[in-house]
Amino acid sequence: MTTHLPYQISHVYLHESAKMPALNLQQGNYLVFWWKTIPLGDLYLEPGVTLSEADYFKKMGQAILPTLQQYAKSTSERNQNLQATQMLEKLKNPESWLPEALKRKPTEKIPKEVPVSVIICTRNRPGSLKQCLEAFQKMLCRPQEIIIIENARENDESEAVTRLYPNVKYYQEPIPGLSYARNTGIKKATCPIIAFTDDDVRIAENWVHQVWQTFQDPKTMAMTGLVIASELQSEAQLIFEKHWSFNRGYTDKIFDIEYFRKTIAKGPPVWNIGAGANMAFRKSIFEETGLFDERLGAGASGCNEDSEMWYRILKNGHTIHYNPRAIVFHEHRRELTALKKQIFSYMRGHAAAALIQQEQFRKAGYARHLSHTLLVAYSKAILKGFPQYQAQYCTLWVQIKGLIAGIVYYYQNRKKTELR
Incomplete structure (x- = not known):
């Protein structure tokens, strides 16, 4: 039987330093590359793998190139990006060209609050819920409304946690099932945009802002975002991340009626659109499609109430946007x-x-x-x-x-x- 080795996760912020990070050769390494709040790509290095500095920068360039190319507006810019990610000196000095390649302004004004209702469904996990709510207090941009729906609760501990936060609304849904809880949240929400996340994820400080920004395109009726593993210490966590990952990549993806038509013969793989731990909708879409199917989801069939909703949205001719800049970090299950x-x-x-x-x-x-x-x-x-x-x-x-x-x-x- 093989012995599992954990993976060290290193977040490499290129605007701070482009130096090759210290690798733990006694285990695997998983590197995620960033430019400020923009995730650019990732790289797996198997246990025991050593890299020269030149090899490291070559692999880094390959990892971030697809993200850079989505920002390019011409063949000339794409060629420049390709050349830059193959040049050692450019990769060692990203501040000289990356901001321009990403089309990022030096400063971007972020509103303090936006008309978004965030719904968090929970069940008897007061510790996780408190950590989640603490993250919202540190947001650069806060949602107008945070709604907690406790599903089939067994005690009042989670409700007691919510009392610590005056801006949080607490409701109960007595019928077991995640879809029942989510539907109750939709009915209680008052904002035109409804975002869902889980109580056991860590939310990036600009998540709410990115959710709101996605819906500035009037065609967008739903969105999903990037889910990054928060740790890869156990074999179960590594198996999940490599073969069942919530991570849908670092480039924007648009799912629309053309996507639906092209894939209908084999059944549109709507499960690839995103994850329920990081998704949002225009509230108005539920008037057209109906609410989540309560035969599906945790506590009922098991899951897929989210992807079935995405299917209905696409079938009705609407657009879903996968925005990788809306980020949450998920802790996968540790035990096999x-x-x-x-x-x-x-x-x-x-x-x-x-x-x-x-x-x-x-x-x-x-x-x-x-x-x-x-x-x-x-x-x-x-x-x-x-x-x-x-x-x-x-x-x-x-x-x-x-x-x-x-x-x-x-x-x-x-x-x-x-x-x-």
């Missing part, structure tokens, strides 16, 4: 037993949501997607993982069980009313 339980829920919710989406639009290829996953993809994985089923293959059997459980769940619940 907890990871397996999580993956079972993911696959159960995935299958149930896929069939619900198929039901909404018969031309969607989700039934084909599920049968191919079960009969082809998992057959190949079983052979590849044989006989030890280690690393990413350690969750293979719970994935299969979860997918089958989700199909059964759908047929058992398809006639139920979606919403109260």
Whole structure:
């Protein structure tokens, strides 16, 4: 049996220093590159890997180039970025060219408060909730409204935490299920933009501002943001980050009706749009699409209530923007037993949501997607993982069980009313 080595996470802020960071050669290294508040890219270095200074800068240039190219407005600028990320002297002196490449002004005025309702659903986790609410007190730009929805609470500890913050509203949703809690939050929200995050994430200080900025484009009806791992100490955390990551990359992505049409035959992979721990909507979209399907989500099918909502938004012809500058940091589950339980829920919710989406639009290829996953993809994985089923293959059997459980769940619940 192989021994797992943890990964050291290093955030490299190029506006402070472009020097090669100290690497821990006794374990793996995960580097995230930044220019001030803009995440530029990341780099994995396996345990024991050593790099010369030249090799480090070469890999750094490759990691940040895609982000730089999205800001380029011409072929000439793209060529300049390509050349800069291949030149050692340029990479050692990023302040001489990166601000211009990123089209960032020296100062950007940030409002103190914006018309955003932040909804945080929680359940009997007062310690995590307090840490989360503390982060909002330090925001450069604060939301007009913070709403806590406690789902099927067992005691009053979380409510007591919210009393410490006069600007926080607290409500209860007695029916177990994350979708029930989120729908209650939507009904209570008063701002035109509604943002969701979880009580167990660490939020970047400019998160609210970035959420608000995303909706300055009138076409945008929903958004998701970047989720970065806060630690990679255990094998379970590394497996999740490398094979189930919430991180959707460092470049903006637009999902619209064209994306929907191009992917409909195989079933639009809406689960790739983002993560429920970092998402937001115009409140008005819920009047058109309806609220979250309460058959889905934690406490019901397991998950995918978020991606099913994104599916409805796209099906109705609207746009979703993935903005990597809206950032939260997520602590993945440390234990393999907890990871397996999580993956079972993911696959159960995935299958149930896929069939619900198929039901909404018969031309969607989700039934084909599920049968191919079960009969082809998992057959190949079983052979590849044989006989030890280690690393990413350690969750293979719970994935299969979860997918089958989700199909059964759908047929058992398809006639139920979606919403109260």
